[in-house]
Amino acid sequence: MARVAILLFTDFGADDLYVGQVEAMLDRHAPGVRVIDLLHAAPRFDVRASAHLLAALAQGLPRGHVFLGVVDPGVGSDRDGVVVRADGRWFVGPDNGLFSVVAARAATKSVWRITGRPPGVSPSFHGRDLFAPMAAAVVTDDFPNENVAPAADLAVHLGGADLAEVIYVDHYGNCFTGLRARAAAKTGRLVAGGRELAHAPVFSAVEPGTAFWYENSSGLVEIAVNHGSAAAELGLAVGAPVGWAA
Amino acid sequence: MARVAILLFTDFGADDLYVGQVEAMLDRHAPGVRVIDLLHAAPRFDVRASAHLLAALAQGLPRGHVFLGVVDPGVGSDRDGVVVRADGRWFVGPDNGLFSVVAARAATKSVWRITGRPPGVSPSFHGRDLFAPMAAAVVTDDFPNENVAPAADLAVHLGGADLAEVIYVDHYGNCFTGLRARAAAKTGRLVAGGRELAHAPVFSAVEPGTAFWYENSSGLVEIAVNHGSAAAELGLAVGAPVGWAA
Amino acid sequence: MARVAILLFTDFGADDLYVGQVEAMLDRHAPGVRVIDLLHAAPRFDVRASAHLLAALAQGLPRGHVFLGVVDPGVGSDRDGVVVRADGRWFVGPDNGLFSVVAARAATKSVWRITGRPPGVSPSFHGRDLFAPMAAAVVTDDFPNENVAPAADLAVHLGGADLAEVIYVDHYGNCFTGLRARAAAKTGRLVAGGRELAHAPVFSAVEPGTAFWYENSSGLVEIAVNHGSAAAELGLAVGAPVGWAA
Numbered sequence: 077m078a079r080v081a082i083l084l085f086t087d088f089g090a091d092d093l094y095v096g097q098v099e100a101m102l103d104r105h106a107p108g109v110r111v112i113d114l115l116h117a118a119p120r121f122d123v124r125a126s127a128h129l130l131a132a133l134a135q136g137l138p139r140g141h142v143f144l145g146v147v148d149p150g151v152g153s154d155r156d157g158v159v160v161r162a163d164g165r166w167f168v169g170p171d172n173g174l175f176s177v178v179a180a181r182a183a184t185k186s187v188w189r190i191t192g193r194p195p196g197v198s199p200s201f202h203g204r205d206l207f208a209p210m211a212a213a214v215v216t217d218d219f220p221n222e223n224v225a226p227a228a229d230l231a232v233h234l235g236g237a238d239l240a241e242v243i244y245v246d247h248y249g250n251c252f253t254g255l256r257a258r259a260a261a262k263t264g265r266l267v268a269g270g271r272e273l274a275h276a277p278v279f280s281a282v283e284p285g286t287a288f289w290y291e292n293s294s295g296l297v298e299i300a301v302n303h304g305s306a307a308a309e310l311g312l313a314v315g316a317p318v319g320w321a322a
Numbered sequence: 323m324a325r326v327a328i329l330l331f332t333d334f335g336a337d338d339l340y341v342g343q344v345e346a347m348l349d350r351h352a353p354g355v356r357v358i359d360l361l362h363a364a365p366r367f368d369v370r371a372s373a374h375l376l377a378a379l380a381q382g383l384p385r386g387h388v389f390l391g392v393v394d395p396g397v398g399s400d401r402d403g404v405v406v407r408a409d410g411r412w413f414v415g416p417d418n419g420l421f422s423v424v425a426a427r428a429a430t431k432s433v434w435r436i437t438g439r440p441p442g443v444s445p446s447f448h449g450r451d452l453f454a455p456m457a458a459a460v461v462t463d464d465f466p467n468e469n470v471a472p473a474a475d476l477a478v479h480l481g482g483a484d485l486a487e488v489i490y491v492d493h494y495g496n497c498f499t500g501l502r503a504r505a506a507a508k509t510g511r512l513v514a515g516g517r518e519l520a521h522a523p524v525f526s527a528v529e530p531g532t533a534f535w536y537e538n539s540s541g542l543v544e545i546a547v548n549h550g551s552a553a554a555e556l557g558l559a560v561g562a563p564v565g566w567a568a
Numbered sequence: 569m570a571r572v573a574i575l576l577f578t579d580f581g582a583d584d585l586y587v588g589q590v591e592a593m594l595d596r597h598a599p600g601v602r603v604i605d606l607l608h609a610a611p612r613f614d615v616r617a618s619a620h621l622l623a624a625l626a627q628g629l630p631r632g633h634v635f636l637g638v639v640d641p642g643v644g645s646d647r648d649g650v651v652v653r654a655d656g657r658w659f660v661g662p663d664n665g666l667f668s669v670v671a672a673r674a675a676t677k678s679v680w681r682i683t684g685r686p687p688g689v690s691p692s693f694h695g696r697d698l699f700a701p702m703a704a705a706v707v708t709d710d711f712p713n714e715n716v717a718p719a720a721d722l723a724v725h726l727g728g729a730d731l732a733e734v735i736y737v738d739h740y741g742n743c744f745t746g747l748r749a750r751a752a753a754k755t756g757r758l759v760a761g762g763r764e765l766a767h768a769p770v771f772s773a774v775e776p777g778t779a780f781w782y783e784n785s786s787g788l789v790e791i792a793v794n795h796g797s798a799a800a801e802l803g804l805a806v807g808a809p810v811g812w813a814a
Contacts, residue, residue, distance in 0.1 A: 081595050083588065089493035090583035091336035093379065096329065096360035097539075100383055103327050103356050110595050114588035120494070121549065133585065137592055149549065152524025199524045201539035247581035248612070278644025278691045293589075293693035303613065303641065335739035337582035339625065342575065342606035343785075346629055349573050349602050366740070367795065395795065398770025445770045447785035 081110040082211050083137065085130050086146040086203060090116040097204045098144070105212030114143070119314045121149040123173045125243040127234050128254040131177040132294040139164030144211040145174050146203040156231060157190030157206055159214065159224055168211040170202070173232035180236030187230055192223035242268070242299075242316040249305025251312045252298050257291035265321040268299050269310030272321050279303075327356040328457050329383065331376050332392040332449060336362040343450045344390070351458030360389070365560045367395040369419045371489040373480050374500040377423040378540040385410030390457040391420050392449040402477060403436035403452055405460065405470055414457040416448070419478035426482030433476055438469035488514070488545070488562040495551025497558045498544050503537035511567040514545050515556030518567050525549075573602040574703050575629065577622050578638040578695060582608040589696045590636070597704030606635070611806045613641040615665045617735040619726050620746040623669040624786040631656030636703040637666050638695040648723060649682030649698055651706065651716055660703040662694070665724035672728030679722055684715035734760070734791070734808040741797025743804045744790050749783035757813040760791050761802030764813050771795075 082102060088094035095116055102111050114133060119125040126147040134143060148155075148170045158171035162182035167175040171189070179185050190210060197205040213219045220226070239254025246252070251268070265272045266289040276288040284303040287310060292298035299306045299318070306312060328348060334340040341362055348357050360379060365371040372393040380389060394401075394416045404417035408428035413421040417435070425431050436456060443451040459465045466472070485500025492498070497514070511518045512535040522534040530549040533556060538544035545552045545564070552558060574594060580586040587608055594603050606625060611617040618639040626635060640647075640662045650663035654674035659667040663681070671677050682702060689697040705711045712718070731746025738744070743760070757764045758781040768780040776795040779802060784790035791798045791810070798804060 079599060081592065083592065091363045092493045093361040093363075093375075093490070094492075096358050097379070097382070099358045100327065100329065100360070100387075103358065104384060107325060107356075110599075112588050112591045112595065114592070115585040117583045117585075129585075133589070136589070138596060141592075150526055153526035198539035200536070204539065244585070246586075247584045280642055280645035290692070293690035293696065337609045338739045339607040339609075339621075339736070340738075342604050343625070343628070345604045346573065346575065346606070346633075349604065350630060353571060353602075396772055399772035444785035446782070450785065 080140040080142060080215055081112050082106065082142045082144055082215055083112045083114040084116065084144050085114045085118060085133070086116050087118040087120045087126070088116045088146065088203065094201070094203065097201070098208050101204050101208040102212055105209050106215050109212070109215050118147050119244065121147070122314060123147055123149070124234055124239065125241070125254070125314050127174050127177040128239045128243045129252065130174065131181060132256070132296050134165055134178055136294055137165070142166040142168065142211050142215050144203070144207055145169040146207060147174055148172065148202065151202055152199040157202065157210070158227070158230060159188040159190065159210060159219070160230070161186040166214050168207050168214065171231045173234045176230050176232060176234045177236055179230060180233065187227045188220055188224040189227040190223060191225045194223075240317060240319050242312050242314055242318065245307045245312065245314060249307040250292075250298055250300045251306050252292065252294070252296050253318050255297040255318065257295055257297045260297055266297065266299065266318060267321050268316065268318040269312050271310060273299060326386040326388060326461055327358050328352065328388045328390055328461055329358045329360040330362065330390050331360045331364060331379070332362050333364040333366045333372070334362045334392065334449065340447070340449065343447070344454050347450050347454040348458055351455050352461050355458070355461050364393050365490065367393070368560060369393055369395070370480055370485070371487070371500070371560050373420050373423040374485045374489045375498065376420065377427060378502070378542050380411055380424055382540055383411070388412040388414065388457050388461050390449070390453055391415040392453060393420055394418065394448065397448055398445040403448065403456070404473070404476060405434040405436065405456060405465070406476070407432040412460050414453050414460065417477045419480045422476050422478055422480045423482055425476060426479065433473045434466055434470040435473040436469060437471045440469075486563060486565050488558050488560055488564065491553045491558070491560060495553040496538075496544055496546045497552050497556075498538065498540070498542050499564050501543040501564065503541055503543045506537075506543055512543065512545065512564060513567050514562065514564040515558050517556060519545060572632040572634060572707055573604050574598065574634045574636055574707055575604045575606040576608065576636050577606045577610060577625070578608050579610040579612045579618070580608045580638065580695065586693070586695065589693070590700050593696050593700040594704055597701050598707050601704070601707050610639050611736065613639070614806060615639055615641070616726055616731070617733070617746070617806050619666050619669040620731045620735045621744065622666065623673060624748075624788050626657055626670055628786055629657070634658040634660065634703050634706050636695070636699055637661040638699060639666055640664065640694065643694055644691040649694065649702070650719070650722060651680040651682065651702060651711070652722070653678045658706050660699050660706065663723045665726045668722050668724055668726045669728055671722060672725065679719045680712055680716040681719040682715060683717045686715075732809060732811050734804050734806055734810065737799045737804065737806060741799040742784075742790055742792045743798050744784065744786070744788050745810050747789040747810065749787055749789045752783075752789055758789065758791065758810060759813050760808065760810040761804050763802060765791060
């Protein structure tokens, strides 16, 4: 296998004490492998928004990489763990729909269910104890191993269609939607927060304070305000509906 | 020495400008060694809570690792720096009690006082200028070196007993206590924030909104609310007293 | 070229989804090179304060390192990208003044304008698509390459003089100024927030709650309160004027 990295996508919080424990476990099982913190502020407990965000981010990153994805409100319940290979990218985490948008959009995919587990798995921290060792196994070519079994499909399906909602608000207040921009007409007017917004190609194309939509760097329709916070000015948060004006 | 990592445990803030400077210094003195951000949101200036939290986290991590620990309200005063080896794990930082809980619980320990210092040490940033080069020395086998002297013991002792207080609140609002769960009866009712809480094995075992206690992934008694914030709902913060109902 | 690291200095936010994408791009183009998060909370959209802060931080770090610096309110406009070598340190980012304080203070400097670009550059994320590959080129010795041309100088000049303002507030509430401490008399009284502050060598030299100024670990005059927040107690934020009492 070519040299690959492990990319972390979680709602663990970048400044909390969970990520470091995951990295220590990865270091133990996949020494020397690069670990990249892709996002630890995924929409908390929000599998649907997170699934759409992960799908957009992953398609911009090289094939071969392993995504350790954990947004897992049901940790400790009987939901299974899963490994998915979709268009050459790997995903390890809970089988709760988080990888189902990626999988639905992929041309090729394979699914394994995590059927075994290492000793001493904490019921509340599968990211560290179950998924990190499995991601390490994938990246070190110890996969498939005795802890997985091939599966016909995922257990939870959210579908591959766009999601007409705000799925992420960045720290500038820019609002990512679950709409892919490639299919959007640049003449379209986006309805959000009770406003109709025109397209602009870049921030600097509009006056400071003006709200607009544009194709962001992850290929999504994004709502922004030049030198301002779209979230604050339009009253938007994750889950807010958006749509195209008739 | 086997391949080991340096784990950072500080109150420097994950998004502030101190951690990167520490990492640059480590890179200089221990090139190629993995550096893991275990926690940079340790209870600020709170050596006691931090000492109990570090003890819990460290016991779940492999022997051989080097912990660079800095919670140091007295930086620039005459408190000494120290290197501790406790049950095979290394700790480098201020001799202000931060490592004394780990040390008190260890079966074997050694202590060195930092008696010399490299040129150009900033009086306000020992983490970068004094402790990082020393942690690098430990990990690169340049230890003990001319800047340390064996010591009989630590200068400040907090003891190895449990601490019946909240010692950390994570970003979900879960409240870590300084009580180790191994010794706790599952039938025990935990008193916190004026409430009596029953045990549950996992979050999903209780209804959303219900407060409970459980053994967390670091072996501590933790107060949680399924799909909610225990800190907000019970009015808890670091230092809040907890105890077992009679 | 000796082994060097890439240091990131941005306003991308440490917990947001931009840094990870930059690191994935660096991993692709400069595999195995250490990437250090120096700061992702640079004063947002504030090129002037950021330029002074970067100059102070960089002078404390080894020559040879490559700084990927992005504070770029004009991304997508016609401002150019630039590569600067100043006193042996490299800087890659927008030509909007961010590197001009470093350059003005350097004994030796060289400037290249980024004239070409790889395919698929997002107009809103030059940090990932344009500057990260260029930083990787510098660190891997693929520089100068076909995407740069030597330039006589930077396009925007902020000058090398000190800046008599608060340029950064850390998470403790300590206030960095743009005044270099080497030139400051220890008997000087600093005026800030309507108060006159005396010098103290270290935090522990004053009573808890007392405000003072000192030479911080980056060589700047800093306003601090022992065991308190100078920003809160003196009402200071980035941009607040400071000065020496007559």
